[in-house]
Amino acid sequence: MKAIWISLVALLCCACASTSLQERLDAALPQYDEVGADVMPDTIAPIRSPYFDYDFKRPTFPSRTDSVFPGVDVIQEGIDRLAVAGGGTLVLTEGDYLSGRIELKSNINLHLQEGAVITFKSELADFLPVVFTRNEGIELYSLGACIYARDAENIAVTGKGKLVGPGEGSVRDLTMTHEVIEKVVNLDLPVNERIYDGETASFIFPPALIAPINCKKVFIEGVTLERSAFWNVVPTYCEDVVIRGIKVYSEGIQRGDGIDIESSKNVLVEYCSLYTGDDCIAIKAGRGYDGLRVNKPSENIVVRYCLAGTGHGGLTLGSETAGMIKNLYVHDCAFDGTDVGIRFKTRRPRGGGGQDITFENIRMHVVHSALRWDMLGSATHVGAQASRDFEVAINELTPEFSNIKISDVLIESSENCINVEGIPESTLKHVEITNLHATGKNYLTLNDVDNFVLKDSEVHCEECAVDSVHVSGFKTERVQVVQR
Secondary structure (H helix, E strand, O other), X not given: OOOHHHHHHHHHHHOOOOOOHHHHXXXXXXXXXXXXXXXXXXXXXXXXXXXXXXXXXXXXXXXXXXEXXXXXXXXXXXXXXXXXXXXXXXXXXXXXXXXXXXXXXXXXXXXXXOOEEEEEOOOHHXXXXXXXXXXXXXXXXXXXXEEEEEOOEEEXXXXXXXXXXXXXXXXXXXXXXXXXHHHOOXXXXXXXXXXXXXXXXXXXXXXXXXXXXXXXXXXXXXXXXXXXXXXXXXXXXXXXXXXXXXXXXXXXOOOOOOEEEEOOEEEEEEOOEEEOOOOOEEEEOOXXXXXXXXXXXXXXXXXXXXXXXXXXXXXXXXXXXXXXXXXXEEEEEEEEOOOEEEEEEOOOOOOEEEEEEEEEEEEEEOOOXXXXXXXXXXXXXXXXXXXXXXXXXXXXXXXXXEEEEEEEEEEEXXXXXXXXXXXXXXXXXXXXXXXXXXXXXXXXXXXXEEEEXXXXXXXXXXXXXXXXXXXXEEEEEEEEEEEO
């Protein structure tokens, strides 16, 4: 790995005038093969967030170790034995394991040796009874996760083994797909009465692969995840979370997000490689009225040295943001073939938004939009509210994004370099983009924006016009736009 922090300053500030911005960025930013799981170091380097200080550490566990060998339903028994003894490491030796839901307990490290493969069962009975979970930003009781934990402390899933989600069976057959979740779950019911077990209601909400909820000191490292039935890694209401060196393969799986940070605090995501059927990394904070009721932000988050391959978004904020996203710092990542690079998503009826967000040192080539603010959504999900011509008064579910800094970004190819769809009653506010070199078909779309600054940048485009509606405070400083 290059000495990013030193080289970037030297190359961008002190290089000779004859060196182009593109060349300086290309030399300073990590290449696609210099990020991701294959180059993860053993040590966790200190973070350098502009928003918060935190000392992320590798966890320690009681010295006792127990090993299990391939067989059916041996994993939970091993975890329970260690938990009774006070904790330790459960080692899964090389081989194939078939398992229902696994529940981690405090002070347990579930360690998968290289060659150990857990394939999760495919029938509803293997994930009952239902557990407390949050699905797409709404609290309820359903299947939870293949590896689940609640109210635990000091837990880990580590090693070079593999997790494989449920195959064809009743879990997938009974998954709710007919409507958006807020139109299905009765929010007037107490949470403990929102039960989706295939009988109380005729459908279920599918299990994530790893999803601790309300846990502290969560550590996930090294494992590979495949064939998820839903999102892959989803810490929810958690604090002190480290996710590093994992590989996710969920291409072709609807809602197959890689990593979703849900209303969690003090989170580090680093050196992960993600090839997904939806967003590669997403930051979320609850949906609509239920998210407002809970009112827990996702805050104090660092994402660094990650590789996003196929997927809808390399790094996506939202669209469930009711509790707010705060103090997010993303740096030294590469997006190699995602639909969108950096994506900010809100919806008028979902609330929240985000503030104090910084992206630095990003390389990407993407299919559609490189920098995308998508705050209205589609009629499929929010009906007429997806149109900016549909008048909506400001209310408690009105979202807002503000105070965003993006710098030192190399967009190697894209359809749209910068595409902003704000909300008329809640404009995108206070965005500053510097040291951007972008290549794409379309230069810039700005709708419903206040105080948007682009400076010290260069854009090469086929269509170089600025398409704008309801914009104030738009400034460019030392920006060169070149028609291809």
